[in-house]
Amino acid sequence: MRFGTAISTGGTLDDAGYRDLVRPHCNVLVAENEMKWQALRPSEDRFDFTDADALVNFARNEEIDFRFHTLLWEVEERYPAWLRTYDFGAAPAAEAERLLTGHIARVASTYRDNMTGWDVVNEAVDPATGGYRTSPFSQAFGGMEAVLDTAFRAAREALPDAPLVYNDFMSWGSDGTHRDGVLRLLEGLLNRGTPIDALGLQSHLWGGNEAGDFADEAGWRTFLDEVTGMGLGLVVTELDVNDRDLPADLAVRDARIAEVTRRYLDLTMSYEGLRDVVVWGLVHRYSWLQYFQARADGLQKRGTPFDDDYEPTLMAEAI
Numbered sequence: 001m002r003f004g005t006a007i008s009t010g011g012t013l014d015d016a017g018y019r020d021l022v023r024p025h026c027n028v029l030v031a032e033n034e035m036k037w038q039a040l041r042p043s044e045d046r047f048d049f050t051d052a053d054a055l056v057n058f059a060r061n062e063e064i065d066f067r068f069h070t071l072l073w074e075v076e077e078r079y080p081a082w083l084r085t086y087d088f089g090a091a092p093a094a095e096a097e098r099l100l101t102g103h104i105a106r107v108a109s110t111y112r113d114n115m116t117g118w119d120v121v122n123e124a125v126d127p128a129t130g131g132y133r134t135s136p137f138s139q140a141f142g143g144m145e146a147v148l149d150t151a152f153r154a155a156r157e158a159l160p161d162a163p164l165v166y167n168d169f170m171s172w173g174s175d176g177t178h179r180d181g182v183l184r185l186l187e188g189l190l191n192r193g194t195p196i197d198a199l200g201l202q203s204h205l206w207g208g209n210e211a212g213d214f215a216d217e218a219g220w221r222t223f224l225d226e227v228t229g230m231g232l233g234l235v236v237t238e239l240d241v242n243d244r245d246l247p248a249d250l251a252v253r254d255a256r257i258a259e260v261t262r263r264y265l266d267l268t269m270s271y272e273g274l275r276d277v278v279v280w281g282l283v284h285r286y287s288w289l290q291y292f293q294a295r296a297d298g299l300q301k302r303g304t305p306f307d308d309d310y311e312p313t314l315m316a317e318a319i
């Protein structure tokens, strides 16, 4: 198996203490932001691989594998500003295809020898409805299915042997709308003969109630049965625990975070062929959870496996 973390230039990569945690614990890394369009493609006519290269070079020197994240993130607010307002012209579908396939060909060829797996499309399903989201590309193409087919086919062309992943967060504590939408998306890809190898389970767990959100273990198992029943692999791509609504008491909170993590991984890792467990950051103070849904009491979030002294928490033990 591989275990690893998201890492970032300017923060975690530059912190010697963090690098000292990565070396013994991780054999796979992923770029937290540096391989998104925002970073790699500052404008239509310019690519910038500086930060992404810094991460890849570190991994190569340490003989650590890398996963690519992400060739496309289908959430409009996550597009670079220039692409949100892009003029697709008189033949929008053709122009969108040119832009998207060009991007994928260029980026994939740059890193084709460095990656063990690729997030091709991230978050194309609207969690509220289970239908596809609307994005600048989906509008230009005349629908999300064309976006998905174009992206996965372009990725396969550039990367004939690499595992291609659709990545999403599934809202797995809710009523199943999001999960069902993801299943339909995957079925659609397979029915149309579009290449896809695995589903990326972001695994941003919610530590909000008694059992965390993991009260519905049976529902999660049914979902994973359906995905693997389609012949698709599974990858845990972004594990962390959002402890926004857990009690302030550190002992209670850490125990709950560990419990949710343990239950989730016990079930999810029971699926054969799941090889990668990647957490979305190792150390509390660098975690995106500090600014994503901050706690009302202002206390630091604890949903990553190491504390600010680089000491393992109960979550690390659970993993």
Ligand code: XIL
Pocket (backbone or CB within 6 Å): 032, 033, 122, 202, 238, 288
């Ligand atoms: C997050 C990063 O952690 C933040 O630094 C950034 O501001 C926004 O993106 N799902 C994903 C990741 O697929 O790319 C997101 O990463 C977290 C949620």
